[in-house]
Amino acid sequence: MLPTTPVPHPTSKASDFSETFRRAYRWMLLARLAEEKMASLYRAGKITGGVFLGKGQEAISVATGIALRDGDVFAPLIRDQAGRLAFGESLLDFTLTYMGARSGPMRGRDGNVHRGRPREGMLPMISHLGAMVSVVNGILMANRFQGRLGSVGAASLGEGATSTGAFHEALNQAAVEKLPLILVITNNQYSYSTPNSRQFACADLVDKAAGYGVSGHTVDGTDLADCLKLIGNAVECARAGGGPQLVIATSLRLVGHGEHDDSHYVSAHLREMPLGRDCLTVAESRILSESWADKVTLDSWHRDSLHQIEEAVAYSTREAAPDPAQEDWCAYSSRQLSEG
């Protein structure tokens, strides 16, 4: 088996910002390259179902994943490869699930971005947007019942999900219960093909925070340093009993909704704006300008990431697909209730 943590955890103190930044950058890089590999496998017809990339959102995603710790819960969305890795998901969970392997966490029963390990705090998203937020709330309520204090829950959504009833119900519920929820909305300007002008009419999504009676924050989603600081603070605020934190990160989706989508509808004007910057390139420039690492080191990280991805893909390719004859066709935990 491959190690479940593909990038070594830092040996220096987490309070060293440059070290946190480097670590976050490496997760972003690994996520970007892993997703690019998956996209090429998709184009080669080797992937069943869709492939959904987080290109342009790695900074906000990794900042969320890295701010969480053991005992916390994370409900990622479809563009959270970086955050998943930083939270502790193995690269193998990613490759095995995309390839539908029986040995993956979803065993071929569910695919791609729907993977998770609920018992380890990683929730497996359903496709209905906003639906995972109240599930996080419930885990946080259970923590309170059970006297487990100091743990938080984070959920990722896009701006499109703020139009759902599930979002409204869940954020209001979290506010009423004063739960340690961090709700990270990445406003990437498009929900599939729908621009913000057809999605909401408020001047700024963060204005919703006041309506729910929760703390609101905004951040430039293309700037890793800002994301790390802001999400870190929001998580600590929630952990300290400050109630739900609504974070609005601004970015641009630099890919299609999925790999099947050429995103021709994305405005050229937006691509030229600062929010259209590639957060990975911005982070890399920051590392070099601050001399937190040199080009040779960056190249070695790149090679190391590619190596891990090749290993994970090669391993997953060899794994058996699910066998319908061997499948346990029972949807009940209480087996005696199955009429199968």
Added chain:
Amino acid sequence: MCLFIPAIIRGLSLPVSFSLHSELLPTLITYLEAIREALAKALNDDPRVYIYGQDVGFFGGAFKATKGLSQRFPGRVIDSPISEDAMVGSAIGASIQGMRPIIEMQFADFSTVGFNQIVNQAATMFWRTGVACPITIRLPCGGTSGSGPFHSQSLEGIYSQYPGLVVLTPATVEDAYSMLLAAVECDDPVIFCEHKYLYYHLKADGLPNEALPIGKARITRAGRDATVVTYSAMLHECLAAAEELAGEGWEIEVIDLRSVKPLDTDTVLASVARTGRVLAVGEAWPWGGVTAEVLARIASEGFNLLDAPPMRLNAKDTPVPFHPNLWGTHRPTAKTIADALRSLLRL
């Protein structure tokens, strides 16, 4: 959402089977009280249990099913916002974390607002992840006079359609108690359909000490001429119809399914093997649903047992009407069931 006033149903004339205990004795326990006792026992016996729903706390719930429980079990009987989706979603999360939530929908009809969480999240959790989702969702269901289209629905069929859900439909005081306890103990999501029409009128001498397991039907009345398969409040209409036909010399066997999913096909087929004729009766709408499932199983697994085409009787295919004159005709009653049985016996 508006609140329905349950007192309105108290003036109804009731089928014969209800009038046995019409003289209120202090020792009698109602269907609703049995539910409350089961909730209290679950809270008392299992620290993982909590109740979450609209007005369930100090107020004690729209029907008073949780009356006094928030005082007896502080912090464990919690008022929710009017947010059925988030109520169920949070219960799913809590169950993952080891709790045993009981969600009270104010009316079964409102559970459609939480439908997505029930059928897509709770019902799929174990299959997708191997992690069980032990939640109980109480649906005060079925029609009562004057309740109208949005406080009267019977949704057992639609929930039974989804893999991963257990759907229970207790028809007696004893089953309301023991099956609710079984629901809370069950490791899978349970849709507990408790019938509002039975809340106040149906009474028993006491609470049971033992119970049939989930998934077992009960032959409530034995007979040899025809089988009636039913569940929930329709059981009592069917029993009244069987009593009426007994006066005409027919012996009708009445099966109470108790649990519609899983469905006890064995008990149904064994009965049909004895009688050769079957009528399935449900209060839900006619397109698909529990009665259609029962007949489909009989037709495919027991066709050779039949001496006559299997019949079914359901509510009319319209929304549930408000006015008592219309409502009394919309759903099956002892009279229409007796008429259907006479047709079946003539075939």
